[in-house]
Amino acid sequence: MSLMAPGAAMQRRASRLSVLAAVLWPLQAALVAYALGGLLAGVPIPAVPVALAYVALGAVRSFLTVLGDAQSQAAAETVIHAARGHIVLEEARRAADGPFGGAGGVAALASEKLDLLAPFITRYAPARARVMVIPAVILALAFWHSWAVGLVLVISGPLIPVFMALVGMAAKEASQRQLVEIGDLNDLLIERLSALADIRLLGASKVVRDRFATQAKDVQRRTMAVLRVAFLSSTVLELFAAIGVAMVAVYVGFSLLGAIEFGAWGGLTPQSGIFLLLLAPEFYQPLRDLSAAWHDKAAADAVLEEYSTWEAQETTCLLGRGGASLPMRGGAEISLRGCVLPNGDTLHNIEVSAGESVALMGPSGAGKTSALRLMAGLMSPDTGQVRVAGQGLSADTADSWRARVGWMPQSPHFLNASLRENVRMGREGDVSEALKQAAVDEVVARLPHGLHTRLGETGGGLSGGEARRLTLARAIFGAPDVILADEPTADLDAVTAHAVTEGLLAQVARGATLVVATHDPTLAARMDRVIEVGEAR
Incomplete structure (x- = not known):
């Protein structure tokens, strides 16, 4: 069974809705730039129609965002529910523990580990769809008004995915180690609970408690390692995004003051400058969203790999479906x-x-x-x-x-x-x-x-x-x-x-x-x- 297949259609709809909502921002930015540019130039503008258009676009964006979030959440719930049901059904049919691990490891996979797919589906997948469309749209608009601003975005933008990939490799490795520790801890807990009476009779409670505490600390250490990688990726992204926006702001400011006379096709107007200033943060925003969800992808990749290992294991399965059935006819030989x-x-x-x-x-x-x-x-x-x-x-x-x-x-x-x-x-x-x-x-x-x-x-x-x-x-x-x-x-x-x-x-x-x-x-x-x-x- 393909793990993501049950929610694939809803996930695609959620991504399209997310992209459509983000594409509306340049239209809103154009309205704001038109209004503020007119005020700076002393040109009268139809304030009420502009404001109504801005509010209407905002309402449409909010509506599309809500729909997209609902589709993402539904996709996550469908995928997790289907995967969990598949694990329970298959484990019920398997005659014994397989090479994947004991009951604790399988229970951890079916419960807490599968839940790690939800942030991947609801955050990372829509962010990835926006990254594939929104930066290209904003880059085209930026070059239309100023080749200098477009050049700044072209140079600073690709640095973010490069660092995200480097950090992502470390994040995936840290997530895999964390998931393994969680599975081992669950196996240990189930084994100790099943032998609790014997442990108390043998006076081994302190040894068992110390062993469990040591392994719990290992899980805590692995979890903090994953969080450190996540914070590192966010810090790197925020640095390059801030530098890029600052360079655009400096260029626009000096151009409008007349200190810079190059980089724009026929000169930079107040409307164009404000428009570019509003677009610059949104150029980096999909990349920032993707980076913020990058550790979600790393965790999901680790879960998908573990799920594939579980599904690929060769174990003896019980015959039949285990459901109610009419008795077989014939003698009981x-x-x-x-x-x-x-x-x-x-x-x-x-x-x-x-x-x-x-x-x-x-x-x-x-x-x-x-x-x-x-x-x-x-x-x-x-x-x-x-x-x-x-x-x-x-x-x-x-x-x-x-x-x-x-x-x-x-x-x-x-x-x-x-x-x-x-x-x-x-x-x-x-x-x-x-x-x-x-x-x-x-x-x-x-x-x-x-x-x-x-x-x-x-x-x-x-x-x-x-x-x-x-x-x-x-x-x-x-x-x-x-x-x-x-x-x-x-x-x-x-x-x-x-x-x-x-x-x-x-x-x-x-x-x-x-x-x-x-x-x-x-x-x-x-x-x-x-x-x-x-x-x-």
Whole structure:
């Protein structure tokens, strides 16, 4: 996706409106020069019509400026909203963190870093459009009245872009370093928050706090470096713009006093002198606006580069769109044939019949979890075929297949919502039976607010085993045709493990297909079949 494409049309309209508003100033300057020149020469002028014309042009300029600003703001909001939505959608489909960085870095890109595009779109883009038109128009008008003034503008004007380019290279580098530090700081914060309990138990709070303070100071230093470059670019521009305007003022003043008799076509009149004095600052104004927004461009370039790096990273994406879908038709059988995992390991062929209960066993790292993820469409094999309900599992069929699947992951994860909603996940029905079969109903009854207890992402208030049983309740809620459970009895005592096993077998008894990855021989012995999973030779 082209990052700027969604707001390109509005951005072009904003630039045109900005240029049109700026072009009206020479007309206003001509009216002012005509009025003041007539007063100095003692020539009567129609004051009321001139004043009304000046006010009318000013009103049109203001109207065009407001329209242009509205278009720029709309373009910025559209671009940022589209980019943010694209990041969220793609990250939701990606199976794991990619080479770009962790969740903190991606969150920083999607939130605060994308916001840096707004000044670029609203300030830099219109200023760049004005620079391409307004100086050329004013230069032509200046040469029309005085070749000396035109020469001053020609000599002083190009110096500003040269220094802007030199400063801009430093600004971009400083902005890139700042953005990298922000991403690293967000990653560090998320890692430390997730391990906060362990840090306190180990007495490492001071070390972690000092490390975080050091990195925060690095971000502060990078930010000040960007600001120093921005102030430097503005200072350089103001210097050359002031020198240019001063030279024009000196020439016009001495010409009107008669001390200089060259540089104008047939002599410089008061009207022409005043007109040139009014035009000179506006010749530099687009360049000044562009310079003031130059650090915005540097920051935007750094964001665009980081966004391109994120978009170009190669990661495993989940099949399907993750939306609601009608259940796939056909028997609930599963087949893995010749599947090669992304890490290069090859799984033995696995065949599971409809209504069968199967245990996948093997040493850690043998591929049990990967096999379950292949069956659920949560990852794709590099080569090989996954067939479910008699069809190939692909991006087109994954959503309808998952509508029939109950999934219990190895690592519990919850929404920041009530316990009831964490089991239902938007589905209708009573959760009590699912909680009972997962042997977690008594745990829920002991919670202060019962089913209304709000859980954090890691299931605050629940032990590891209780959180795992709650994910099992989520998996069996709604009586799915297929249940895929990863280590359902891990971290459980014998009594609770037996209750969970009975709950799973109750699902098989009603006709569900059950596949569990486990190290528990007692659970495996209750299954219809045990498949030893390992790297195929």
